[in-house]
Amino acid sequence: MTTSETERVNAAVQRLRRAGLRNTAARRGVLDQLAHAVGGRGHLSVSELHHALLARGVVVELSTVHRVLRQLVELGIAHTVPVGRTTTFGLADDAHHHAVCGTCGDMRQLPAEAVAASIAAARAVGIDTDQSGHPNGVVVYGRCVRCRTTAR
Amino acid sequence: MTTSETERVNAAVQRLRRAGLRNTAARRGVLDQLAHAVGGRGHLSVSELHHALLARGVVVELSTVHRVLRQLVELGIAHTVPVGRTTTFGLADDAHHHAVCGTCGDMRQLPAEAVAASIAAARAVGIDTDQSGHPNGVVVYGRCVRCRTTAR
């Protein structure tokens, strides 16, 4: 884990503490994984997260991972992106949005500027994204190059 | 059902026929409901669709509704928008995108122009939405006015 990852996890733990939540192994583990994942695919499903934790020796129940993630989302520390019928989770500490391949689930980040017009259009019809916590943000569903060239 | 709704359903049935699929009561029923729903909330969940069909006297199994919807999506006749942990379905015959309240599930349509920049940004990172069928399009997740003022 790089120092930047450590810092992000620490910052998140501080926010938990301020919300009156304790610094437990399960929460640190989940935050570690999320911070680590940002380098790669960016987001993880609950079971990916769970397996990664077990592989690292952090023994937690799947239901606990669900509970931890739900709290992180409520506090705005993590955010969700639905991919197919699974929900994926990522750290929400820098403002970004997502482009997802609906076929393989691969995901890329989109900078806030790129989606500003969409957010403005949504606000114009009464849907506001300027709320901490809760699912919010822009998701563009499409297909990645690989899935476009491979099969149909 | 208005004539425009009938036309949309007929057009969809033609596409089914061209794809070698039969014109069955279940498929017509689902298409009717989807065309009818566009006037209101726009999208329906599988069980909303199922209940609506039964209420109209179209007796079909829930699993059949699932199968029909999957095919419609594969053919690009319908498209999906994930809302919480349920999937909602709508007709895809006019190009539109969605703004969704993550709290109550309420949904508004966004015109293609409004989200063009987001689509371009996604394409720039390798995710292309110009594919018929399969989940595609822009979804803005936020909160509607009612859910913003009510509670937190």
Next chain:
DNA sequence: ATGCTCTTGCCACTATTTTGCAATAGAACC
């Protein structure tokens, strides 16, 4: 070190979607 209370494990349960297989029903052809 103690005690208060948040957290977790464990487990049962709901909700949603998928699948195999036999029976049924489109539609092309006679």
Next chain:
DNA sequence: GGTTCTATTGCAAAATAGTGGCAAGAGCAT
């Protein structure tokens, strides 16, 4: 209209995802 071929549906069972209760266990303020 009747026949035939095969896609489609009903049925039922199972896979997948997430939730909720409760007692045991673990943070953390003192």
